Amino acid sequence: xRFSVTLRGYAVALCAVAVPIVAVPIVAVPAQGTSRTTVVMxxxxxxxxxxxxxGPSVAIVVDSIAYLFDAGVGVVxxxxxxxxxxxxxxxxISAFNAPNPGAQPNPRFEAIFITHLHSxxxxxxxxxxxxxxxxxxxxxxxxxxxxxxxxxVQTVLDGxxxxxxxxxxxxxxxxRDGWKAQVHEVAAGEVFRDSRxxxxxxxxxxxxxxxxxxxxxxxxDRSIVISGDTRESDAVAQACDGCDLLIHEVFSDSGFTxxxxxxxxxxxxxHTGGTAVGRVATKARAKMLVLTHxxxxxxxxxxxxxxxxxxxxxxxxxxxxxxxx
Numbered sequence: 001x002r003f004s005v006t007l008r009g010y011a012v013a014l015c016a017v018a019v020p021i022v023a024v025p026i027v028a029v030p031a032q033g034t035s036r037t038t039v040v041m042x043x044x045x046x047x048x049x050x051x052x053x054x055g056p057s058v059a060i061v062v063d064s065i066a067y068l069f070d071a072g073v074g075v076v077x078x079x080x081x082x083x084x085x086x087x088x089x090x091x092x093i094s095a096f097n098a099p100n101p102g103a104q105p106n107p108r109f110e111a112i113f114i115t116h117l118h119s120x121x122x123x124x125x126x127x128x129x130x131x132x133x134x135x136x137x138x139x140x141x142x143x144x145x146x147x148x149x150x151x152x153v154q155t156v157l158d159g160x161x162x163x164x165x166x167x168x169x170x171x172x173x174x175x176r177d178g179w180k181a182q183v184h185e186v187a188a189g190e191v192f193r194d195s196r197x198x199x200x201x202x203x204x205x206x207x208x209x210x211x212x213x214x215x216x217x218x219x220x221d222r223s224i225v226i227s228g229d230t231r232e233s234d235a236v237a238q239a240c241d242g243c244d245l246l247i248h249e250v251f252s253d254s255g256f257t258x259x260x261x262x263x264x265x266x267x268x269x270x271h272t273g274g275t276a277v278g279r280v281a282t283k284a285r286a287k288m289l290v291l292t293h294x295x296x297x298x299x300x301x302x303x304x305x306x307x308x309x310x311x312x313x314x315x316x317x318x319x320x321x322x323x324x325x
Contacts, residue, residue, distance in 0.1 A: 114145030255297025274307025
């Protein structure tokens with residue numbers, strides 16, 4: 001317990017409002033036109049324990065540097081899978097590659113952004129903090145999200161105090177600082193900027209959560225909006241406003257009819273049906289719509305896509321884990 005108290009003193013730095021942004025310009029797109037940005041769906045799941053879908057997590061990789069949005073169950077294992085070469089010689093994501101042939105996987109994230117504090121979006125935080133550290137990460141990770149994130153991360157660190165102490169003290173063990181986390185509790189607005197990305201948080205309505213965010217991410221060559229969990233909201237459309245990629249949660253309208261009547265009001269207040277997602281994407285003028293966190297409720301992927309296409313004429317896909325865009 002004494003070690004836990006020591007952790008509390010210096011492991012987590014709290015910012016109660018949006019952190020100050022240093023004006024760092026985003027570098028122009030390379031002349032050869034090859035994209036510097038890859039979006040990787042590390043997890044497309046929901047609280048339903050589908051073995052084919054890890055918890056909600058999206059990695060945006062720019063110039064081999066990965067930024068994580070939400071940290072669902074299995075996030076680091078999925079990142080390791082993304083780092084491996086795929087079928088037909090498809091290269092692995094460089095941010096998650098092993099450092100050299102035959103070495104252990106070594107995925108890591110430059111920063112982590114949490115949309116809201118529902119457990120399916122945060123249960124992978126311990127994994128995202130500790131596993132990269134055990135595999136050699138030396139610097140603390142910065143984590144951004146709504147009020148309450150500081151307490152959540154601190155309990156993760158305190159609960160693992162003995163693990164940290166034993167590993168640090170072991171011969172040849174991991175670094176003394178790589179397990180630490182700098183937490184920034186942010187308000188809506190620009191919350192992060194470096195030479196590769198800008199991140200802006202915007203408020204979305206998700207059941208009774210007082211603070212639930214979507215994020216707009218601008219890279220040198222892509223504009224991406226992640227809805228987070230939300231019911232139908234003009235805030236998402238306004239944040240996108242012609243964005244290259246809109247990643248939006250969804251439930252099937254036809255499947256919704258099978259949900260017990262007592263539970264339907266909650267889902268209607270917390271999530272967005274297929275035809276409503278299509279309306280949002282149309283208002284948003286999204287160049288591409290990616291469906292995630294799919295609540296099928298017994299419907300098929302084809303049914304879900306038909307519902308969305310009834311109100312959106314653009315390109316839409318229903319994502320699976322490890323899909324790339």
